[in-house]
Amino acid sequence: MESVHPLTDVFRYVDDHKNKFVETLSQAVSIKSISADPELRNEVNKMMQWAQSKLKALGADVELCDIGQQTLNEKKVQLPPVLIGTLGNDKSKTTICLYGHLDVQPADISDGWASEPFVLTERNGKLYGRGSSDDKGPVLGWLHAIEAFQNTGIDLPVNLKFVFEGMEESGSIGLDELLIQKKETFLKDVDYVCISDSYWLGTDKPCLTYGLRGMSSFFVEVEGSSKDLHSGMYGGTVYEAMSDLLYILNQLVDVKGKILIPGIDEGVEPLSEKEKELYEKIEFDVDAYISEIGASKSQKETKEELLMSNWRYPSLSVHGIEGAFSGPGFKTVIPRKVTGKFSIRLVPNQIPSRISEIVKNYVQSVWEKRQSPNKFKIYTVNEGGNPWKTDPFNDHFLAAHEATKTVYNVEPDYTRCGGSIPVTLTLQEVTGKSVMLLPMGAGDDSAHSQNEKIDVRNYIEGTKLMAAYLYEVSKIKH
Amino acid sequence: MESVHPLTDVFRYVDDHKNKFVETLSQAVSIKSISADPELRNEVNKMMQWAQSKLKALGADVELCDIGQQTLNEKKVQLPPVLIGTLGNDKSKTTICLYGHLDVQPADISDGWASEPFVLTERNGKLYGRGSSDDKGPVLGWLHAIEAFQNTGIDLPVNLKFVFEGMEESGSIGLDELLIQKKETFLKDVDYVCISDSYWLGTDKPCLTYGLRGMSSFFVEVEGSSKDLHSGMYGGTVYEAMSDLLYILNQLVDVKGKILIPGIDEGVEPLSEKEKELYEKIEFDVDAYISEIGASKSQKETKEELLMSNWRYPSLSVHGIEGAFSGPGFKTVIPRKVTGKFSIRLVPNQIPSRISEIVKNYVQSVWEKRQSPNKFKIYTVNEGGNPWKTDPFNDHFLAAHEATKTVYNVEPDYTRCGGSIPVTLTLQEVTGKSVMLLPMGAGDDSAHSQNEKIDVRNYIEGTKLMAAYLYEVSKIKH
Numbered sequence: 001m002e003s004v005h006p007l008t009d010v011f012r013y014v015d016d017h018k019n020k021f022v023e024t025l026s027q028a029v030s031i032k033s034i035s036a037d038p039e040l041r042n043e044v045n046k047m048m049q050w051a052q053s054k055l056k057a058l059g060a061d062v063e064l065c066d067i068g069q070q071t072l073n074e075k076k077v078q079l080p081p082v083l084i085g086t087l088g089n090d091k092s093k094t095t096i097c098l099y100g101h102l103d104v105q106p107a108d109i110s111d112g113w114a115s116e117p118f119v120l121t122e123r124n125g126k127l128y129g130r131g132s133s134d135d136k137g138p139v140l141g142w143l144h145a146i147e148a149f150q151n152t153g154i155d156l157p158v159n160l161k162f163v164f165e166g167m168e169e170s171g172s173i174g175l176d177e178l179l180i181q182k183k184e185t186f187l188k189d190v191d192y193v194c195i196s197d198s199y200w201l202g203t204d205k206p207c208l209t210y211g212l213r214g215m216s217s218f219f220v221e222v223e224g225s226s227k228d229l230h231s232g233m234y235g236g237t238v239y240e241a242m243s244d245l246l247y248i249l250n251q252l253v254d255v256k257g258k259i260l261i262p263g264i265d266e267g268v269e270p271l272s273e274k275e276k277e278l279y280e281k282i283e284f285d286v287d288a289y290i291s292e293i294g295a296s297k298s299q300k301e302t303k304e305e306l307l308m309s310n311w312r313y314p315s316l317s318v319h320g321i322e323g324a325f326s327g328p329g330f331k332t333v334i335p336r337k338v339t340g341k342f343s344i345r346l347v348p349n350q351i352p353s354r355i356s357e358i359v360k361n362y363v364q365s366v367w368e369k370r371q372s373p374n375k376f377k378i379y380t381v382n383e384g385g386n387p388w389k390t391d392p393f394n395d396h397f398l399a400a401h402e403a404t405k406t407v408y409n410v411e412p413d414y415t416r417c418g419g420s421i422p423v424t425l426t427l428q429e430v431t432g433k434s435v436m437l438l439p440m441g442a443g444d445d446s447a448h449s450q451n452e453k454i455d456v457r458n459y460i461e462g463t464k465l466m467a468a469y470l471y472e473v474s475k476i477k478h
Numbered sequence: 479m480e481s482v483h484p485l486t487d488v489f490r491y492v493d494d495h496k497n498k499f500v501e502t503l504s505q506a507v508s509i510k511s512i513s514a515d516p517e518l519r520n521e522v523n524k525m526m527q528w529a530q531s532k533l534k535a536l537g538a539d540v541e542l543c544d545i546g547q548q549t550l551n552e553k554k555v556q557l558p559p560v561l562i563g564t565l566g567n568d569k570s571k572t573t574i575c576l577y578g579h580l581d582v583q584p585a586d587i588s589d590g591w592a593s594e595p596f597v598l599t600e601r602n603g604k605l606y607g608r609g610s611s612d613d614k615g616p617v618l619g620w621l622h623a624i625e626a627f628q629n630t631g632i633d634l635p636v637n638l639k640f641v642f643e644g645m646e647e648s649g650s651i652g653l654d655e656l657l658i659q660k661k662e663t664f665l666k667d668v669d670y671v672c673i674s675d676s677y678w679l680g681t682d683k684p685c686l687t688y689g690l691r692g693m694s695s696f697f698v699e700v701e702g703s704s705k706d707l708h709s710g711m712y713g714g715t716v717y718e719a720m721s722d723l724l725y726i727l728n729q730l731v732d733v734k735g736k737i738l739i740p741g742i743d744e745g746v747e748p749l750s751e752k753e754k755e756l757y758e759k760i761e762f763d764v765d766a767y768i769s770e771i772g773a774s775k776s777q778k779e780t781k782e783e784l785l786m787s788n789w790r791y792p793s794l795s796v797h798g799i800e801g802a803f804s805g806p807g808f809k810t811v812i813p814r815k816v817t818g819k820f821s822i823r824l825v826p827n828q829i830p831s832r833i834s835e836i837v838k839n840y841v842q843s844v845w846e847k848r849q850s851p852n853k854f855k856i857y858t859v860n861e862g863g864n865p866w867k868t869d870p871f872n873d874h875f876l877a878a879h880e881a882t883k884t885v886y887n888v889e890p891d892y893t894r895c896g897g898s899i900p901v902t903l904t905l906q907e908v909t910g911k912s913v914m915l916l917p918m919g920a921g922d923d924s925a926h927s928q929n930e931k932i933d934v935r936n937y938i939e940g941t942k943l944m945a946a947y948l949y950e951v952s953k954i955k956h
Contacts, residue, residue, distance in 0.1 A: 213710060215710070215810070217808050217810075224773060224774075225771045225772050225773040226771065226772025226773075227771060227772065227927075229771060230897060230926070231793075231795040231797070231821060231823065232691060232693070232823060232895070232896045232897025232898060233788075233895070233896050233897050234771070234788070234896065235788065235793035235794070235795050235823050235896055236735055236777075236778075236784075236787035236788045236791060236792075236793030236823070236896065237735075237767075237776065237777055237778060237784050237787055237788050237896075238768075238771070238773055238776075238777055239733065239735075239773070239774070239775065239777050240731075240735075240795060240796070242795070242796045242797070242798070243731055243733065243796060244733070246724055246727045246728045246796065247728055247733070249724045249728075250724045250725055250727075250728035253718075253721055255717065255721065255722065255725070255848055255849060255850050257714055257715075257717075257718075289715075290716075293703045293704060293705060293707060293712070293716070294703045294704025294705065294814075295702060295703045295704075295716055295717070295852075296702075296717070296851040296852060296853065297717065297851035298715065298716075299714075299715055299716055299717050300714075300715060306714075306715050309714035309715055310711075310712070310713065310714045310715050313714060314714075315709075315713035315714030316713070317709040317713045317718060317720070317810070317812050318718070318720045318721060318724065318802075319709070319720070319802065319803040319808070319809055319810065319811050319812075319813070320720070320799065320802030320803030320804050320809070320811075320813065321798065321799055321802060321804060322804055322805065322806060324796075324797065324798030324799060324804070325797040325798030325819065326798050326799060326800055326802070326804035327800065328800060330695050330797070330819060330821075330859070331797055331798070331819075332693070332695075332795070332797065332821055333797050333798075334795050334797075335797070335798065336772075341803065341808060341809075343709060343808075343810055345709065345710060345713050345714070370733055371733060372733050373774040373775035374773075374774060375774065381808070417710070417711070418710045418711050418712065418713060418714065418715075419708060419710025419711050420710060448708070449705070
């Protein structure tokens with residue numbers, strides 16, 4: 001006889017309350033908590049208060065932390081508070097810190113949504129609405145998992161610390177300072193950190209995420225004259241800034257994506273056999289990936305090569321040029337000053353300051369070869385973001401692995417992400433503990449695009465996964 | 479004893495009526511005839527009517543010709559009429575066609591004007607105001623020259639045909655069609671054409687202009703995907719359109735302005751000894767030219783080389799890129815589709831359609847070397863504009879040369895212009911006669927910029943020059 005899982009009742013509760021949980025998500029989605037729009041700051045505040053009352057109802061001690069103001073278009077605007085909460089204080093239990101965010105990306109039906117973005121709408125087993133997957137659905141997943149423990153009379157096996165913010169889509173302004181400030185108090189006893197704000201690689205198979213890339217961004221400025229010039233009146237007589245800039249930007253990366261900067265691989269971790277095996281096991285369809293974005297062909301030949309290029313090797317993208325003519329139609333201008341913008345995604349164990357130095361030296365040397373009398377500058381506006389990687393074979397990941405098997409009946413893929421979630425590093429540094437990214441949504445959820453959705457399956461099974469994760473982590477021996 | 483010039487009284491009349499002529503210019507400048515702004519179309523119409531009444535007062539037969547509508551932002555907008563007029567019909571006299579325009583570039587004091595742009599303001603012998611030099615001042619110059627003949631009892635020695643339009647700053651829409659239509663009627667008996675809508679090379683010495691460049695404009699489009707991509711999520715996996723475009727745009731021109739397209743010099747006239755001498759005589763200060771635009775250094779070593787590069791050889795400028803990130807700050811986007819825009823200024827005797835073919839073939843061959851699977855297209859949106867050049871040693875130029883010596887006591891420079899004035903070619907083709915560009919304003923008049931002005935000297939002596947020009951042309955033997 002098959003043994004009964006200790007969370008069977010919890011799982012059944014989640015299944016039985018599917019409609020209620022969808023209704024709660026519908027309430028959350030209806031609040032237009034767009035952090036990018038200062039006119040909607042009250043909606044973000046309302047969202048934080050709504051979540052505060054939900055946490056309170058579960059018995060948590062909660063606090064809305066004032067994190068001050070931001071300056072937007074030269075005006076001071078109050079930041080939405082960060083919601084922190086504590087549930088349970090049993091010294092014998094493991095303490096898990098959960099991070100999520102309640103603000104969303106902008107959305108309007110005129111952008112090309114099939115239904116109102118702030119009215120959760122179910123079609124074919126998918127729940128469409130802004131924030132459904134990023135990140136209101138996952139935040140509610142944690143709350144519903146706790147509710148399921150409580151309402152089935154099963155003791156919540158862990159203590160919880162909640163950190164829910166309202167500025168993630170706008171750079172998490174003020175969050176790092178608060179977390180650092182709470183290091184010795186609120187965050188002192190945390191044993192593990194879990195962040196559910198990323199996605200499966202595909203649409204079928206769950207995954208655990210153990211790495212993120214960092215980033216250094218660069219501005220290359222060339223100035224040829226003190227005013228824009230007419231290309232008829234001046235063409236043929238002046239050193240054109242645009243021509244110089246194109247010369248530089250063309251020497252950064254080749255057609256296959258190889259970065260042309262000598263030394264750019266400095267710090268890149270060698271690929272171990274064990275890591276290589278993780279890539280081989282991953283379920284990933286290169287053709288589907290390429291066809292989904294409407295590209296002609298993958299730049300990399302194999303699944304492994306493609307994923308490694310996005311996750312464990314640096315990549316360079318030129319984003320655009322400021323100061324040149326960029327409108328529709330035609331304008332016969334010789335732009336006076338043009339600024340090219342590019343970034344390099346960094347990987348473990350690259351150091352942003354060191355990479356910036358290598359890049360600046362290289363671009364400077366390219367410029368010197370140009371022999372142009374124009375004014376030239378390469379600069380960065382911040383220190384750059386560190387890459388992040390953790391050990392995917394530790395107890396924490398093993399626990400999540402077990403939880404995934406329990407709920408989805410499959411071994412999770414071990415993935416990284418080509419982008420950045422800066423709070424991951426902050427939480428790791430402040431707590432000194434293992435951080436995991438445990439996605440709820442699928443790879444096709446269109447987090448920042450039109451028609452964002454979360455599959456009912458991911459929302460409901462993901463809630464069970466969260467319950468199972470809390471349970472499995474509680475069993476880790478210290 | 480020195481002989482008295484037959485126009486002495488005419489010149490004295492102009493001097494004596496300086497204040498009145500400035501006042502008339504002030505009235506013209508006060509009308510906001512900005513052709514680019516459809517909301518101000520009534521102001522352009524008012525300006526055309528104002529000029530019509532002035533021409534009528536001189537005894538001309540006038541007509542405001544309806545040239546139909548234009549489509550602006552998907553709305554039909556009525557075009558301002560073209561004012562045509564005839565003064566004199568004496569078969570024994572030479573007939574001169576005078577072209578000018580009465581619309582102006584946009585202007586607002588907030589753009590950085592030292593005084594209201596539509597209030598003519600005198601400071602240090604300069605008359606500041608939008609249209610003072612481009613082109614209301616010169617148009618009034620012709621009218622005042624005629625008035626001076628009439629009011630001093632000196633017979634106007636020529637018949638005149640006027641063509642004054644109100645759309646020059648917005649592409650002269652509808653003008654060509656009208657001129658072609660009037661070829662066998664209104665324009666039938668024209669012997670010479672004179673256009674006063676250009677500038678001296680510098681600020682001291684008058685010039686006669688005998689050449690203009692043409693232009694071909696190109697769009698290079700590279701498409702990598704059906705949507706913009708996040709450089710974290712996709713960087714390292716896709717063929718980036720921006721990278722491909724930079725590769726192409728970098729292979730058009732070198733740092734010294736040399737166009738890298740084989741065959742691009744096709745059709746360029748060889749430099750004759752006689753033409754070379756014209757360049758040697760020209761008064762032109764390379765250092766002042768470079769310092770006026772705030773550049774570091776001239777791209778060409780000598781005065782002759784610089785002027786020839788701008789006037790008699792093709793030049794290529796890259797104006798910008800549509801579709802890439804162009805705002806301030808930073809955006810980590812991989813743009814889905816980018817369109818580079820560049821143009822080539824054409825010179826006698828280059829044929830735009832032939833040059834377009836050469837350019838397209840070259841860019842296509844560069845693209846093929848790139849070996850990128852992205853979608854690519856190079857195209858033009860119009861046929862391009864022809865260059866124009868006339869014989870600066872013919873009777874017509876000799877007459878203007880004499881007129882200049884009479885008024886300014888100096889031999890004029892013979893210049894070309896690096897830009898285009900398309901009506902020049904149209905008038906030459908429709909009349910089959912010699913066209914001259916006879917500038918009134920100085921090289922520092924800032925025609926399309928803030929603080930446009932005309933020097934009182936240029937306005938008054940320029941009016942005398944126009945009178946002397948009419949007189950000298952009347953003496954040409956047929």
